[in-house]
Amino acid sequence: MAQILSLSDLTKLNIIHQLLKIGSLNYSAAQEDYLANQIRCGSDYPGLIQSLLDMCVSDYASAVKDAVLNLFVIKELKVLNLKNCEHVTIGTVATILQRCVTISVLKLHNIPHLFAELLPAQPDSGQTSSENRSVGPSIPPGKLHSTFGPCNTTLTNLSYLDLSGCTTFTDGILQHFLMRCHNLQHLNIKRCLSLTENAFNFSSHRDTTTAAGNQHTLRCHLHTVILTGNKQMTSITLSDIMHLFHSSLQSLDLSATGVGCKGMLILCGFNVSTTNKLLERLHVTDPDDDFIRRDPEIESIFETGQCLCAPLGQSSPPDPPCQHRTSSPADLHMLNIQNSNLHCISCSHACLSVVFNNHPSLRNVEVSNMSGDETLDVMLRNCAQLRKLTLLESTRLTDEAFSTLPDMCPVLEELDLRGVSFMGDDGLVRICEGYANKRLKKLMLAECQITDRGLQDIATHLSDQIQMLDLSWCDDVTDVGLVRIAESCKQLRG
DSSP states (O other): OHHHHHHHHHHHHHHHHHHHHHHTTOOOHHHHHHHHHHHHHTTTOHHHHHHHHHHHHHHHGGGOOHHHHHTTOOTTOOEEEOTTOTTOOHHHHHHHHHHOTTOOEEEOTTOTTTTGGGSOOOOTTOOOOHHHHHHOOOOOHHHHHHHHOOTTSOOTTOOEEEOTTOTTOOHHHHHHHHHHOTTOOEEEOTTOTTOOTTTTOGGGOHHHHHHHOSGGGOOOOOSEEEOTTOTTOOHHHHHHHHHHHTTTOOEEEOTTSSOBHHHHHHHTTBOHHHHHHHHHHHTOOOTTOHHHHHOHHHHHHHHHSSOTTSOTTOOSOOSSOOTTBSSOOOOOSEEEOTTSBOOOHHHHHHHHHHHHHHOTTOSEEEEESOOOHHHHHHHHHHOTTOSEEEEETOTTOOGGGGTTHHHHOTTOOEEEOTTOTTOBHHHHHHHHHHTTTSSOOEEEOTTSBOOHHHHHHHHHHSTTTOOEEEOTTOTTOOHHHHHHHHHHOTTOOO
């Protein structure tokens, strides 16, 4: 084994050198055959081949082209990470997926034009019809099948798909992947700007329904969906996702999307009729309005998160769902709604209260501009298992809001209060005292009103556990406080 490892080390630099020649198209057939033989000789050690491919992509992404990539096609390949490999074509990627059935992780991050060759030519006028704006460009099924193979040929092992930054990735291609990847669990479509709000609505697309049958052919059960940066995705998108994956969904990233208050109610499983009534109720200013007196169900949902259909004392909605719901809420562990479309303070508070009442299993919550102390209180009372809490730029929160945090969320490990400008020493001391000798290890306090007194509290109560501390733009902190932190907090890493 020592000899084999030594040989691989000696040939590694030579292989990389040859790859760079191929990537620049400055190579001969003899050189390519030599390199292919080198890799074939290592095919009995797939870990070595995987390592070489990963190193090429990490260090020489711009040199990785189809000719290079094809050399690494071995049947044992498990991870295909092509981040920033902008010269690779979709045809080669599709061929590798068909030949390497063991691939479980596919990362096509930041290859904007990867799928461009599949798209129809744009009209000369540059105008797009209203139909195309709502469902995206239609790709002939034959073109999808000739590239990826028919939908009835599955990518059995693919469980992780990262397409973030692929701006030519469309609704039809997404649905083709979903129907072929029966074991897909993680989907990242961050900043895939060619997708539309109907990306998960299979009945809206000729590309898939005519060739692959009805939506019952969809067999994957997504656990994680990341929609970050897709402002075009709205509550309609979320409704489709909930319809397809509510029973398996555990992690949902809606940051910087067009999902608003309506989406928060849909997330809880409420149907269109009930959601509309809830939103109508939020715009009633007279507490004695007849609408409110006629529908106590609506008041119950806002007060407890549950409708009156649930038996007394039952903390979760009935199964099967009642007349107010299309499904039970997903068992979410992570929810990110930073910079989403939650602008109305009163609506945001009411809808987020319903969300937190319906998702007690949340472990990670990321919110920006939280509407106030009352909303945070609802979260803390319902989400006792929080490990990570982010409240970015929540300037309406006060010191007092955090007084019960250690008691309500005793297993918290990360607290991000960046931009919570009213957080001062009085609030910080409650956090430090409450989490002393517990799990809190990351504390982000950038732009908070912290002074050396607050740093003294950190040094006194959290010195043996704090690993990360962000004090950026804390203008009232001096060298005295920083020296105290440096001397006391020996676990600090950054």
